[in-house]
Amino acid sequence: MATIELKGVEKKFGDMFAVKPLDLTIKDGEFVVLLGPSGCGKTTTLRMISGLETVTAGKILLNGKEVTWRHPSERDMAFVFQFYALYTHLSVRQNIAFPLQAQGVKKEEIDRRVKEVVDILRIPHLLRARPGKLAGGDQQRVALARALVRKPAAFLMDEPLGALDAELRESMRAEIKNLHVAQHATTVYVTHDQVEAMAMGDRIVVMSRAEVQQVGTPIDVYYNPANIFVARFIGSPGMNLVKGQLAGGSVSLHGGNRYTVPPAWTDRLGAALGGTTEVILGFRPEAAQVSAQGALAGEVYATDMYGGHTVLHVNLNEDEIVHVRSDRQSSYPMGTKVRFDIDPAMVRFFDPRTEHAVSSEAT
Amino acid sequence: MSQFELQHVTKRFPTVTALDDVSFSFRHGEFFVLLGPTGAGKTTTLRVIAGLEHQDSGTVILDGQRVETHTPAERDVAFVFQQYSLYPTMTVYDNLAFPLRSPLRKTPEPEIKVKVEEAAEKLRITQLLKRKTAQLSGGEMQRVAIGRAIVRNPRLFLMDEPLSNLDAKLREALRVELKHLQKTQGSTTLFVTHDQVEALTMADRIAVLNEGKIVQQGTPDEIYDLPATTFVAQLVGSPKINLLPAARTDGAVHVKDSKITVPAPRLALPDSFLLGIRPEDIRPSPQGSFRAQVKLIEPLGVETILHLQDGELTMLCLVPGMAPQKVGDTVTFDIVKEKLHFFGQDRARIAAERR
Numbered sequence: 077m078a079t080i081e082l083k084g085v086e087k088k089f090g091d092m093f094a095v096k097p098l099d100l101t102i103k104d105g106e107f108v109v110l111l112g113p114s115g116c117g118k119t120t121t122l123r124m125i126s127g128l129e130t131v132t133a134g135k136i137l138l139n140g141k142e143v144t145w146r147h148p149s150e151r152d153m154a155f156v157f158q159f160y161a162l163y164t165h166l167s168v169r170q171n172i173a174f175p176l177q178a179q180g181v182k183k184e185e186i187d188r189r190v191k192e193v194v195d196i197l198r199i200p201h202l203l204r205a206r207p208g209k210l211a212g213g214d215q216q217r218v219a220l221a222r223a224l225v226r227k228p229a230a231f232l233m234d235e236p237l238g239a240l241d242a243e244l245r246e247s248m249r250a251e252i253k254n255l256h257v258a259q260h261a262t263t264v265y266v267t268h269d270q271v272e273a274m275a276m277g278d279r280i281v282v283m284s285r286a287e288v289q290q291v292g293t294p295i296d297v298y299y300n301p302a303n304i305f306v307a308r309f310i311g312s313p314g315m316n317l318v319k320g321q322l323a324g325g326s327v328s329l330h331g332g333n334r335y336t337v338p339p340a341w342t343d344r345l346g347a348a349l350g351g352t353t354e355v356i357l358g359f360r361p362e363a364a365q366v367s368a369q370g371a372l373a374g375e376v377y378a379t380d381m382y383g384g385h386t387v388l389h390v391n392l393n394e395d396e397i398v399h400v401r402s403d404r405q406s407s408y409p410m411g412t413k414v415r416f417d418i419d420p421a422m423v424r425f426f427d428p429r430t431e432h433a434v435s436s437e438a439t
Numbered sequence: 440m441s442q443f444e445l446q447h448v449t450k451r452f453p454t455v456t457a458l459d460d461v462s463f464s465f466r467h468g469e470f471f472v473l474l475g476p477t478g479a480g481k482t483t484t485l486r487v488i489a490g491l492e493h494q495d496s497g498t499v500i501l502d503g504q505r506v507e508t509h510t511p512a513e514r515d516v517a518f519v520f521q522q523y524s525l526y527p528t529m530t531v532y533d534n535l536a537f538p539l540r541s542p543l544r545k546t547p548e549p550e551i552k553v554k555v556e557e558a559a560e561k562l563r564i565t566q567l568l569k570r571k572t573a574q575l576s577g578g579e580m581q582r583v584a585i586g587r588a589i590v591r592n593p594r595l596f597l598m599d600e601p602l603s604n605l606d607a608k609l610r611e612a613l614r615v616e617l618k619h620l621q622k623t624q625g626s627t628t629l630f631v632t633h634d635q636v637e638a639l640t641m642a643d644r645i646a647v648l649n650e651g652k653i654v655q656q657g658t659p660d661e662i663y664d665l666p667a668t669t670f671v672a673q674l675v676g677s678p679k680i681n682l683l684p685a686a687r688t689d690g691a692v693h694v695k696d697s698k699i700t701v702p703a704p705r706l707a708l709p710d711s712f713l714l715g716i717r718p719e720d721i722r723p724s725p726q727g728s729f730r731a732q733v734k735l736i737e738p739l740g741v742e743t744i745l746h747l748q749d750g751e752l753t754m755l756c757l758v759p760g761m762a763p764q765k766v767g768d769t770v771t772f773d774i775v776k777e778k779l780h781f782f783g784q785d786r787a788r789i790a791a792e793r794r
Contacts, residue, residue: 113606114606241476241477241633242634242635242677243673243679246677246678246679247679249737250735250737250746253735253737254734254735257735257766268606269607270607271739274737274738274739274740275737275738275739275744276737294738294739294740295738295740295761298738298740299740308608309608310740311740311741312607312611312741313611314608360740360741361741362741362759362760377615377619378615378618378619378622380614380615380618380639380640380641381639381640381659381660381663382636382639382640383639383659383663383675383676383677383717384676384717384719384757387640389615389619397615401741404660410619410622410623
């Protein structure tokens, strides 16, 4: 059971912000992902929550009680790292039992709890093995078991899957989430991988350059990114962002394309841009549909086959290539002229001056 | 029409056979990808082709010629590595010019200038020509490394996981550019990767390598739609293909410990085998013939992975966009019967009918 609150928490090294003042409440039982590229401040934030790093300003509350200056061991949170940090000279069983022994828990109780976690993680057959002999996925399961056995108030995970290969990462991702669904322990999870964040998070905190860009559910950050950074960072490929000029209810793009602003936006858009005509048109690859009568035209630059679908990279003009998701039925060799439409419900607009999204909610 | 070809190449190291009777061939202008996990023998293959390693037996043919007696330089291949291996104190221009200034080529400077500028333009690094390479980002460095290979206009590009050190966004962007460039140049490329997305999206044709042996060769469509073994089936596609133990009775295929039944295909099926179903071929529908419980939901935005449970059986199902289901819901679904895969106990595809 844990609610974690960050109030104006910041971290400075000299004059440099590693984390700018940050407010965040993590609800009991919630799985919150801190997502961003390397150097964005996500790991520093996690380390401040754990107490491994001090704060420069602000408060951290655990279940309503301030723990800002408490020692990590007094915060009752379990840390899981990318590197498993297992004791190689001890057996798997001894590794998992270690935190309980350190707490002076009785032997029968230790046996019972170790059995419980190895059953959950499906590793009872590994109890006698040495961690050094195990495969990467099993080592990470042991590390998880060691964190789980303590029954901490919260789990803090720092890229726990970062060292695993793609295939294993995919299955371990589901295992950790299953564990969370079963146990509902408050979890703060750090990753640079947007797929992992989307798949696992109840909410995602997107960070860049020491600053929170957006806090929202996977659906929020995907469909309604707060700014250009989030739009690009989330999704693979990211959101298409095309510069244009707003005039008379349509946006003209470089290279001669003209996009008619959907009726739902016509009133709002001009007002939101406050007089300037520069605008950025945003749409996800799956929001575009190739069709002979499509309003926008371009030339196929490259085609990617992904198995279940293809992605066309369409050159709109010299510098702007947009990504259009398509089925595998038709083939589009390089240089093919294609036309496409954008689903009006999935169009987004951004103000190039602020890089912020123009709100899609009617005000 | 000259060919690039490996014929029965075997390469042994003291403790391991790195390449075991490897044969494949590709044509001029083709983008050929060697796909396999770490330790499969991909890099050894490239090194044998380049002449940096000598095979114990078998033949390497470049441009229609056997090259056993040719030195690496005479083979005229260009290597692009995962590590950029640029000269950090030289400018981008001098790095690009370097191979042309080698004593072997001694290209006149005016000609070098033309070639360097041409390559820089293709790779969109013209604005970087005067910079020292040490000041560049990872993506820029890899462009320069590719540029250095391009200026030489070699008969063959050998690329050894050139994108794997880059972050996801950059990798995506460079992948598209590399492919576009290869097609516009018509250059012949052998590209090695462990990343199935890179292989499917970039290749004209793929050879899958595992433990020193070629498992399958084909176009990305063939590899994805008609995997020759369960290894290939599981290697390509994300999320991974469902492999379900199944048996044939009364003209139908029954998935073990489940009510899932599909009509038996016109194949010689053994009594028990594995039924392969790609996650996108499990289609939830209100009138679906089968039912399962939603155990886990992974929303990826563009699509959603549903983990479905039917007794002891777990299946992955991929649906477009957001899924309306919640954990614990019962869903009904159908299976796309035209896209099923059947594998025997030996893990090989059963009597594949060609389309």
